[in-house]
Amino acid sequence: MYAEKAKPSSVSFQQPQAIENAGKIYVKDKLLYQVENGKGIHVISITDPSKPVREGFIPIAGAQEISILNNSLYTNTYNDLLVLDISSPENITITKYIENAFTLVSTVTPPESGYFECVDPAKGMVIGWTKKKIYSPKCKY
Amino acid sequence: MAGRRRKFIHPNANTKMKLRYLYILVFILLAAIGCEKDSNRSVAATGKGGSTARFTISGVHLYVVDGDELHTFSLQNPAEPEQVNSLQLGWNNSIETIFPWKDKLFIGSTDAMYVISISNPRQPVVEGTASHIRACDPVVADDKYAYVTVRTGNNCSGDINALYVYDVSAGAGSPSRVFSQDMNNPHGLGLHNNYLYVCDGAAGLDVFNVQDGANPRLVTTKKGYTFFDCIPVDNVLVCMIEGGMVLYDISTPANPVVLSEIKK
Numbered sequence: 001m002y003a004e005k006a007k008p009s010s011v012s013f014q015q016p017q018a019i020e021n022a023g024k025i026y027v028k029d030k031l032l033y034q035v036e037n038g039k040g041i042h043v044i045s046i047t048d049p050s051k052p053v054r055e056g057f058i059p060i061a062g063a064q065e066i067s068i069l070n071n072s073l074y075t076n077t078y079n080d081l082l083v084l085d086i087s088s089p090e091n092i093t094i095t096k097y098i099e100n101a102f103t104l105v106s107t108v109t110p111p112e113s114g115y116f117e118c119v120d121p122a123k124g125m126v127i128g129w130t131k132k133k134i135y136s137p138k139c140k141y
Numbered sequence: 142m143a144g145r146r147r148k149f150i151h152p153n154a155n156t157k158m159k160l161r162y163l164y165i166l167v168f169i170l171l172a173a174i175g176c177e178k179d180s181n182r183s184v185a186a187t188g189k190g191g192s193t194a195r196f197t198i199s200g201v202h203l204y205v206v207d208g209d210e211l212h213t214f215s216l217q218n219p220a221e222p223e224q225v226n227s228l229q230l231g232w233n234n235s236i237e238t239i240f241p242w243k244d245k246l247f248i249g250s251t252d253a254m255y256v257i258s259i260s261n262p263r264q265p266v267v268e269g270t271a272s273h274i275r276a277c278d279p280v281v282a283d284d285k286y287a288y289v290t291v292r293t294g295n296n297c298s299g300d301i302n303a304l305y306v307y308d309v310s311a312g313a314g315s316p317s318r319v320f321s322q323d324m325n326n327p328h329g330l331g332l333h334n335n336y337l338y339v340c341d342g343a344a345g346l347d348v349f350n351v352q353d354g355a356n357p358r359l360v361t362t363k364k365g366y367t368f369f370d371c372i373p374v375d376n377v378l379v380c381m382i383e384g385g386m387v388l389y390d391i392s393t394p395a396n397p398v399v400l401s402e403i404k405k
Contacts (some may be wrong), residue, residue, distance in 0.1 A: 018405050019385045027374045028188025034386060034403075049377045049388045050400040067196040067203060068188045072219040074196060074203055081205075085220060095220035102207040104195065106234060 007097050008060070008077060013089045016054035017042070026066045031055070033066050041066060041075065043089070056089065064104060078105050191370035191381060192240055192279040192329040199241040202262045206248055208234035211257065211265055225263045230255060238279040247280040247287055247309075254280055254289055256309055256316065271307050271316045278305075279370070281332045285310045286319075286354035288337055290327035302326055304339055306354060319355040329370025331378065336360075336394040338378060340368035346380065348395060360395045366402075 019042060023035030032044040032052065040059040044052050062078035071087035072095065081101035085093045117134050187198045195206050203214040203222055213226035230236055231250045238249035246257040246265060256269035271287075278291045287307045293300055304327060306320035326342035337349040337357060345364040349357035367383035378389040378397055385404035389397035 019403070022381065022383065022385050024191055024194055025370065025372060025379055025381045025386060026188055026190050026194075027372055027379055028186075032379060032386070032403075034381070044386075044403060046377070046379075046388065049390070052388065052401050052403050054403075065194065065196040065205075067190060067194070067198050069198050069201075069203070069216050069219045070186050072216070074198075074222070076196075079207075081214070081222065083220060083222060096222060098222070098224065101214075101224065102205050102210070102212050104207050106208065 007080070007099070008082065008094065011058060011060065011082075011084055011092050011094055013043075013056045013058055013092050015056060017057040023064060024066065026068065028068050033068075035063055035066055035075075037064060038062055041073075058084070058092065062105070076102070076104055079103055189372050189374055191372050192281050192331065193238050193370045193381075195237070195239060197239045197241045197246070199246070199259060200262050202259070204239055204241070204246060204259075204265070206230070206236045206239045208236055210236070211239075211246070211248065213263060213265060215263065226265065228257075228265055228267075230267070240280050240282060242282045243284075245282070247282045249278040249280045249289065251278070254278060254287060254307065254316075256287070268313050269309065269311075269316050271318065273305070273318075279329045281330050281337075282309060283332060283354070286351075287316065288330055288332065288351070288354075288357075290324065290330055290339060292324075292327050292342075304330075304349075304357070306357065308355070320357060322357070328368065329381070331371040331373045333373035333378070333391060334394050336391075338371050338373065338380075338397075340370055340380065342369070343367045346371070346397070348397065350395065361397075363389075363397055 021037040023037040026033040030047045032046045034042045040063055042057055043055040045055050046052050060077050063075050065076050067074045071085055073084040073086045075082050079100055081098040083096035085095050118138050197204050201216045203216055205212045209231050211228045211230055214222040215225045216222050235250040240247045244260050248255040253270050253272045257265045258268040259265050278289050280287055280289045287309045289305045292302045302324045304322045304324055305318055307316035308319050309316045324341050325344035328340045331338040335352045337351045339347040341347050345362045346368045348361045350360050351357045366387055369381045371378050371380040376392040378391045380387050387402040388400040390400050391397050
């Protein structure tokens with residue numbers, strides 16, 4: 001899978017969305033965060049854990065990870081570190097963006113070894129891999 | 142005579158008083174410095190992640206593991222982290238998870254568990270390594286033991302599914318394995334008040350009594366979901382399941398009771 005890579009210009013707090021591809025979880029101050037793999041972060045209030053309330057959704061392309069210190073939320077947009085100020089949910093701001101801070105998504109080889117479609121940089125940046133039938137593949141690892 | 146004596150005593154007493162004040166002042170100063178160090182480490186308002194996380198915060202540093210490296214970011218200014226270190230740990234995309242405990246990080250890879258010292262938080266160093274067969278392996282730990290699940294399938298090669306316990310009390314060197322038990326397809330785990338919650342995929346959530354960490358005893362298995370990871374927070378266990386989350390009341394740790402589920 002390929003995508004145009006760009007620094008996100010802004011991040012907003014949106015209406016709650018359905019959980020489709022449930023990812024990693026994080027808990028802080030009666031708020032529960034669940035990553036929507038590759039798409040963003042669900043924010044759920046568990047002030048009453050028997051009645052969770054969906055507060056909203058923070059869309060972030062490529063997101064897989066989350067951690068929080070004070071009012072700063074650390075996540076990834078593909079292989080870039082993204083820091084959000086979440087002190088007021090209605091006005092989330094990006095305070096820092098570090099490009100290529102790590103390699104969470106391999107842009108060279110798929111996660112499983114075997115034959116794969118060779119990467120073509122002309123198509124954009126590799127943002128993930130899918131399994132499918134390919135004919136006479138030239139790449140293998 | 143009495144007057145003279147008093148005069149003679151006074152300056153002496155004064156000096157003693159001054160010294161005492163000085164001692165008190167020094168003590169307050171030291172206490173203040175101690176507090177500041179403490180607040181850096183534990184009071185900092187960070188939340189809790191799961192055992193399968195690749196991001197974790199300890200003190201005022203963010204640690205990130207990608208396939209091969211441990212990256213350290215200073216959060217001296219939390220809004221603007223600064224990368225201060227990268228440590229090569231593995232090869233071929235083998236590193237998978239990170240778990241903080243006091244001045245250590247426990248890192249799970251597909252062929253080993255690394256014990257990393259962050260006594261110097263800006264410069265993590267490998268303190269111990271426990272190698273095992275190739276499999277995926279999240280870790281949770283306390284002062285004495287590290288609990289590791291190894292599993293195969295999906296992106297994980299190898300052919301074993303088990304819960305391992307390593308004695309990590311010695312610190313440096315290679316921790317010895319003190320316990321192992323076969324499981325179905327174990328993923329993440331969570332540790333809470335002498336109880337260990339192991340997410341055994343579709344086979345359920347296994348609850349172990351780990352009062353004796355070297356000899357976990359299975360007390361119950363909760364079924365009904367496909368469990369991937371769980372985080373104990375006070376008396377609530379938050380579990381990541383296929384399709385969302387489920388929350389349990391663990392005020393009786395041996396018997397989790399469903400509070401709610403968040404799906405779709």
